[in-house]
Amino acid sequence: MQAEITRGGSELERDAEQLARNIVDLLADRKAEDILLLDMRPAAYVADFFVLCNGNSERHIRALAEEVREALSKEGTRPMSLEGASDSGWVLIDYGDVVLHVFGAEERNYYALDRLWREAIPLLRMQ
Numbered sequence: 001m002q003a004e005i006t007r008g009g010s011e012l013e014r015d016a017e018q019l020a021r022n023i024v025d026l027l028a029d030r031k032a033e034d035i036l037l038l039d040m041r042p043a044a045y046v047a048d049f050f051v052l053c054n055g056n057s058e059r060h061i062r063a064l065a066e067e068v069r070e071a072l073s074k075e076g077t078r079p080m081s082l083e084g085a086s087d088s089g090w091v092l093i094d095y096g097d098v099v100l101h102v103f104g105a106e107e108r109n110y111y112a113l114d115r116l117w118r119e120a121i122p123l124l125r126m127q
Contacts, residue, residue, distance in 0.1 A: 016097035019077065020049035021124075023068055023100055027053050028126055030067050031060075033105070035126040036114055043119035048097040050120065052113060054105050055086075062086035064102045069093060 020037055027035050032053035040047050055061035065086065069079060072095070083092040089104035090111070101113060114120075 016048045017123075019072075019095060020051055020098045022072070023051045023098065024124060024126070026068050026071050027051070027064060030064050032064050032102070033127070034108070035124070036122060037124040038114065038117065039121040039123050040117065042121060043117045047094075047099045049123075050099050050101065050113065050117070052101045052103065052108065054103050054108055056105070058086045058089075058104070061089070061091060061102050061104060065091040065093060065100075068100060 017039075024035055024037055033056060035051070035053045038050040038052070040050055053064065055064050065082075069082070072078070077095065079093045080096050081092075081094045083094070084090045089107035091102040093100040093102075101108075103111070114122075
């Protein structure tokens with residue numbers, strides 16, 4: 001079992017990447033804008049993957065966050081924490097190895113997480 005929890009392509013990491021890609025699919029289905037999947041493993045131990053996206057309004061931000069949370073909950077995946085609110089322009093949903101950031105365009109530009117974590121490897125971008 002030890003091999004399953006080490007870095008470098010373990011089963012747990014593949015599960016985390018699959019979760020991240022599932023989140024990307026859910027966001028794309030709900031018309032999220034500028035979806036970016038980052039492999040954070042070279043950059044930080046905060047999480048293995050970040051998923052960033054924009055909503056085009058407060059209502060859209062809320063709908064994106066709720067859709068992901070509800071769809072994953074139906075599959076038995078519940079977030080460790082949820083931070084922020086749609087009216088703040090930034091909602092963060094922490095799934096442990098995968099962290100979802102749903103932004104308004106202005107807030108995403110201001111916080112610039114994709115530039116902050118330069119060492120992260122972009123795996124997918126949908127604009």
